[in-house]
Amino acid sequence: MASSPFELRLVHLDLKGAPPKVSYLAEVFPLFHALGANGILLEYEDMFPYDGELKPLCANDAYSTSEIKEILKLANFHELEVIPLIQTFGHMEFVLKHKEFCHLREVAMFPNTVNPHKEESLRLVCTMIDQVVALHGELRWLHIGCDEVYYLGEGKDSKKWLKQGENTIEKLCLAHMKAVASHVISAHPTVKPIVWDDMLRGMNEETLKDSGLAQLTELMIWDYSPDLEVDIKVNLIEKYLKSDFPKLWFASAFKGATGVNQCLTMIGPHLKNHQQWLKVAASIPVGAIQGITLTGWQRYDHLSVLCELLPAGIPSLAVCLQTLKNDSYSEKVKEDVEKLLGISSLEIDTFMSDISGTFPGSEILSLVTQIAFYLKSSVDELLENNRYVTGWFSPYHRKRKKIHPIMIHHFQPDALRLLTKWTAVTQELCTAMEKVFYASAIEEWMEENVQPSLQKLQATVDDLDKAIEALS
Structure with missing residues (x-):
């Protein structure tokens, strides 16, 4: 050698x-x-x-x-x-x-x-x-x-x-x-x-x-x-x-x-x-x-x-x-x-x-990888490429709390599933990061890399709830 x-x-x-x-x-x-x-x-x-x-x-x-x-x-x-x-x-x-x-x-x-x-x-x-x-x-x-x-x-x-x-x-x-x-x-x-x-x-x-x-x-x-x-x-x-x-x-x-x-x-x-x-x-x-x-x-x-x-x-x-x-x-x-x-x-x-490993902090790498690869792309896919969202729940509709009742079931389950999934992954990552980093670093990383997509998704789900309420 x-x-x-x-x-x-x-x-x-x-x-x-x-x-x-x-x-x-x-x-x-x-x-x-x-x-x-x-x-x-x-x-x-x-x-x-x-x-x-x-x-x-x-x-x-x-x-x-x-x-x-x-x-x-x-x-x-x-x-x-x-x-x-x-x-x-x-x-x-x-x-x-x-x-x-x-x-x-x-x-x-x-x-x-x-x-x-x-x-x-x-x-x-x-x-x-x-x-x-x-x-x-x-x-x-x-x-x-x-x-x-x-x-x-x-x-x-x-x-x-x-x-x-x-x-x-x-x-x-x-x-x-x-x-x-x-x-x-x-x-x-x-x-x-x-x-x-x-x-x-x-x-x-x-x-x-x-x-x-x-x-x-x-x-x-x-x-x-x-x-x-x-x-x-x-x-x-x-x-x-x-x-x-x-x-x-x-x-x-x-x-x-x-x-x-x-x-x-x-x-x-x-x-x-x-x-x-x-x-x-x-x-x-x-x-x-x-x-x-x-x-x-x-x-x-x-x-x-x-x-x-x-x-x-x-x-x-x-x-x-x-x-x-x-x-x-x-x-x-x-x-x-x-x-x-x-x-x-x-x-x-x-x-x-x-990626999964056994080295110290490998769990953080695994979860960061999931987020980097799939969080933004999955949320954007739903909000920007799903024809039911872009066609029947556009910013115009959301502002006026309008939704065609037939369309709700075409994307509400997907939105809720994504929100549940990414909220759980985020929580898991926060827990893993707490063992390694101080709160200020975790807060900064989440605000930069997670919150923009998660907040967009949450706001869509909230607006959908309001539109459904307005139907009744």
Whole structure:
């Protein structure tokens, strides 16, 4: 069996949407380990129990200090090294949306990017870092984010600064990254900062070298595309290595990268993404790679909708981890995954329409699959394609409570049957989700994915009842 080129294989837990309860993490950590993971990239966002002036950052469901300690204990027990991720530049909505911190925005209207000219901005992110590190004991790495720093250079302070001398947006970006990384290293000498690479991709070797960022950080190069271009990636890596970055990380995706409001994860595109990363790893100097993170985004940003829930992405995670662990995908990998997850037959290149498994959260995946495949289509079929509804119970009829008595039995039984069925499935899913998620996540998922169809159906049944009443 070929060995993996990635010594460290981290599963990314994105807590900015549908954060799992600690009891669920206790169930999935052993599975992560069995599948070949040996680390967790824990993106806290607003789920960390920030204290003091940072208290407003905490979500209502934020983990308590004792819960964080429990998560770390569980991770340690299952041989999963934890690397916390804290955004310190872009993706700062969870901080800058609050009135206490909105004056630190780069552009006053937009809560995504912090103003790098204000000392208070740096003080804020350093306080976040210190609070997180303090709760984590022996850390080797800390991810300080810095991806997608949109609108950098477009704030008032930046525009003024950019008019002076040879100032550029590149220098502005690098200066803030360096300031944050320098704080990590001086305040926590045993901890190495990691940064996302996308803001550096367009910079030339000389700019990167002269900045000195390479002496302070390790880069995490991300690309979630199934048709990731190996040659382009290899050239980029060569540039980074020549710019003195000693160690590089890769970041792939096992879910949350194929559609902003996606419910189900198709394995194929994610598997291809990992196969491409394996080709990249085979084409660069041995020893240049520190590890790989399998990202599992839960929202595209703090203010977007939820994408696939963690249980929905587990079959994809399993295939991708096993592929990395074995350095390739094979029929044996597929069989091993089916065994580990208790799934009779994995579909790689289509959405699985009927799925049952024995892994933690498999019931959620099974019910979400039913809803994603059949709820909207069955309701639309009745309300938009049934000739008795469209012909004898149109919006005009409904408004006036008119119905031809003969037509009632042509669609009332179907409407009631559908309503009973989907109400029961929804209730079952709510019960399954309560074991894994907090009420706010369940409410959001239901409002986005279930209520539009269910309410349409319920309103039709109610209108029909009123029309029948008007007949008597």
